[in-house]
Amino acid sequence: MSQAQTAAQANETRELPYVAAINEAVRTVLTEQPNAFVAGEDVAGAGSVFGYYRGLLDEFGDGRVVDTPISEEGIVGLGVGAAATGLRPVIDIMFMDFMGECMDEIANQMAKMRYMFGGSASLPITVLTMSGAGMNMAAQHSQSLEVWLCHLPGLKVVMPSTPYDAKGLIISAARDDNPVFVALNKMSLRLKGPVPEESYEIPIGEANVVREGTNFTIVTYSRMVHESLKAAEELAADGIDVEVIDLRSLQPLDTDTVIASVKKTQRAAVVHEAVRFAGLGGEIAAQIQEHAFDYLDAPVARVGAPFSPVPFSPALEQSYVPNAAKIVAEVRALLGA
Amino acid sequence: MSQAQTAAQANETRELPYVAAINEAVRTVLTEQPNAFVAGEDVAGAGSVFGYYRGLLDEFGDGRVVDTPISEEGIVGLGVGAAATGLRPVIDIMFMDFMGECMDEIANQMAKMRYMFGGSASLPITVLTMSGAGMNMAAQHSQSLEVWLCHLPGLKVVMPSTPYDAKGLIISAARDDNPVFVALNKMSLRLKGPVPEESYEIPIGEANVVREGTNFTIVTYSRMVHESLKAAEELAADGIDVEVIDLRSLQPLDTDTVIASVKKTQRAAVVHEAVRFAGLGGEIAAQIQEHAFDYLDAPVARVGAPFSPVPFSPALEQSYVPNAAKIVAEVRALLGA
């Protein structure tokens, strides 16, 4: 647990659900930054289909909370052009799955403009989007496609697991002069946790050790943090004392924290909800064995979704999405326990 | 070298450049499959900006070699809809960088339709596209974005390094009842090699050991196969006898061939032109340490592009793109040589 978070929890017992923390973060951004505005589909009148912009239209007016047509490429282009010319857009892509409609503006414009222009353009854009399975929304509304973004120099990518992190990371993202993607999690919308009322940042690029342990490291992020913590409880019974690292930021990646932990515990697994093959877990596992080869007692394990689209039927989706039981099983298999 | 290739080389001394092998492959496909057609920007009248469809319009007519508007999403949609309803499209996406314009039709339609429909739809689509840097085409015409595709269940992905493989893999792709991406390499267009006149397949999912070696394995694909072979020659002088594996197919990935090699050589590097971070090299390195942990004498190294967009200036692009010298340096550093 980071210092800031510990302090915050001491001083502050107010609990908010994830959705309200997002709302408060965006309200803070709009209040603090006169050049900030929110744009996206159904963000104004409806306050987003997830409800996290509710009230903002009334508070800030339709010049700063802007409903758009269903035009993802246009929306991201709006963000790129507005950012380059002096505003600080908060762009909403309703579901992460819809990035396919705007990957050009993301990958070829937003990520590269500063570099292609020799540093002369600044792109202070925050993109909020929704990831994750578990709500029977089938193949096109349940994906975790963060690896597409992490592979693109010029972007930053964060994925908050708690209300506290959601608020702090959104505020940090909006203060950053780079494009930052904040991929939220739909199963976590009602998850409650302590959230200070004041404005605060969570540094982008710093992982959070959410559980200390001595002989196994789980590196994870987003909703899988909670499943990993559950798994850790269960594994404790086997005498496996698991350290759980919530990466929070995937790009930049806090390699130091991960490596320091693995050097201590000597065994590790990476856990994410995204499809395992070519997911970010591969990068992290590769980095661990690069930097801590001589410390490792076992290969770095990976837990991720199997190689299929997300199925609709609850009966199938349950076997598809990683969870505590699967993490426990994977760790036990790895350790031959 | 595969059996088929050895046999072919024995019987056949005709050499063709990569570009002509592609041309011959597509001609073969159009000849063999009455339901096949080619569609894309400037594929008919101009025979593609890379020249690989030259002559096909005259030979097969404008019903089977179709110039499209500049509408990548429309073009891929044309492929998806035509394939689902009985044709066998060969779709051209001029540069791989332009996938951003059509990732929805690729990721959410093409890759998932069979699954979402419970297996009732068949999508026999071949997509030809052009990857790679080295020609001073800057940030938006030089990328290697194969990891986006490899992470999508439902797609196959191949990247041929030689004229022989280009022809065989295109023919296999077109005979496959799944969507197959064939990512070509622009620096290789004039590369010559033996190409049999007859029609032949290269099985998708089988790697090719292009150089046998005893104490180091380089896993690579596309143009980096040639750089890796050069590196292997140089490393031979250090007493490092490198086995070079040309994956040819990235999805499915021939893990068996890779693991068998690493178990023999005990040390490995993965080399690709794509940005190193979150590139396919992470997946491969992670798999190697998963499956051959006890055999490894050193961490699996990775060579890839650094974390920036592709720069325009030749002075910078040269330091950006991986090459034999960088591979040699990486291997030496790994081995402390």
Add this chain to the structure above:
Amino acid sequence: MTAQPTDDVLLDMHRRMVRIRTFEQEAGKLAEDGKIPGALHLYVGQEAVAAGVMTHLSDRDWITSTHRGHGHLIAKGGEFGPMFAELFGRATGYCKGKGGSMHISNMDLGMLGANGIVGAGPPIAVGAAFSCKTQGEGHAAVTFFGDGASNEGSFHEAANMAALYRLPMVFVCENNGYGEYTPQANHQAIVDVADRAPGYGMPGVVVDGMDAVAVYEAAGEALRRARAGEGPTLLECKTYRFFDHVGVRGMGLSYRTDEELAEWQQRDPIALFEARLAELEILDADRAQAVHDETLAAVRAGIEFAEASPLPDPSVLLDDVYA
């Protein structure tokens, strides 16, 4: 112009509309009872569009649909049993439970799927129309999409390509005045989506989407053109959804007034059509009621079939990813 619909065609359209309405109402109830997982976008209010268009199509003609796809599939011949089974995520569903409401489809009926991606359908329909043209057997493709979807670039690219290649295709815009919770005036500066047609070189036609006969006639002409090689048409049907964007609540919504809903309900496409059929002495109230009753019985049987069906076994999770 297409001939006026015969009595048989009128009765056929009536049956299709009632089948949609009944299915959707029962599906809505099941959703409210928590029996249908995921998101459910219902078609109630728009039945005249699906019926008026689909009556011209055979199983060999193709359609692409939207997130609001049940009505299209029913009008194209979908059976209640496997449809409910799909909505319930059962192994006997049209997609073996892998697709659900947003991806419900049936290739044998020429139905290329509901789609969770707004605007994804038109380019796919271009491909289907390209197949129809290549095969040369007079088949056509129809793409359904909303007013909201008409702002996606994919619609634009598809419309341009269809006109360029003179494909046997019809673009049916179901303009129900809203994209989710955003009224049309807040998503485009035009009133008639059909005004976009001349920009592609195709005719644009506006029709009353609550009037099944008007839709039937306009769609007939568009399909005649399509099949005759005269190219695509953009047919805009002005309609309204009686329920919320997701789920069944129709009244008391913050983004539209109850008065607006009530006005449109005055022009309920089924009530309007039944009044007309009664006037023409083709279908009296009793026989109309009989159609409703039979349909409800069939819907109930479909629900029973679905409820009695097994869930997919987890062992099939990785099937159907590849051929």
Add this chain to the structure above:
Amino acid sequence: MTAQPTDDVLLDMHRRMVRIRTFEQEAGKLAEDGKIPGALHLYVGQEAVAAGVMTHLSDRDWITSTHRGHGHLIAKGGEFGPMFAELFGRATGYCKGKGGSMHISNMDLGMLGANGIVGAGPPIAVGAAFSCKTQGEGHAAVTFFGDGASNEGSFHEAANMAALYRLPMVFVCENNGYGEYTPQANHQAIVDVADRAPGYGMPGVVVDGMDAVAVYEAAGEALRRARAGEGPTLLECKTYRFFDHVGVRGMGLSYRTDEELAEWQQRDPIALFEARLAELEILDADRAQAVHDETLAAVRAGIEFAEASPLPDPSVLLDDVYA
């Protein structure tokens, strides 16, 4: 309607056109000599469009450009030295050599970059126009794009959004009859791209793109509307590129006839304009020649500057990726 251009404006436009022509011709020669790496898309033939529009803009107005962007940058005030340096990949280039021809840009001049992605500019210009509107200082954004680009979905989405928000923006379509090697008739079923404007609720205007005054007047009216809060205009300029899609060869191309080229060259925008200026007794042949000569000298000085400039040091490779 905008007033007729004053003599000073006419001379200014002339100078801009000559600057573009001279730069592009010399750049073409350098490319043929192998001195410019990568792909070079030249603007020769289309100068009246850039000049006619840009004469209305200040550095605080924004433009987005295309792969064929040098002309736009020059007309917006770009200097030859850092432009050639960029084309050569030198550290003194506008983008420090990181962008090259396809990404040449200058934020201080309000030029949001050439772009290697066809159709990427219009959505970015929507964002710039949104800034202008928010800032409320009367600035505007102009997006240049080709006939080919008008088929990208991005154009459609941008046009709809600009009209919806009544943004201070002008869509300038440079219709040169081809997208790469594909003639317009093979990429869209319409003749005037401006016909797409009513579908977004904005005016569409067709103008002779070889006539700088005609462009100037039409652009003036479009920008007046934009700045007055009356919303965007789609201004289509019919023009022609005298060279090939890439590089300088103009004659003997397989996809167009030499006769067609010759016909358009009859209407060379600079020759036409100089004849008119001579007729109006604003600029005689000698003074026109002097402009050409001075410009050539400036271009040569720019080339010398570029050639004398250092290549970027490899140590800067990873700079400028992040703030």
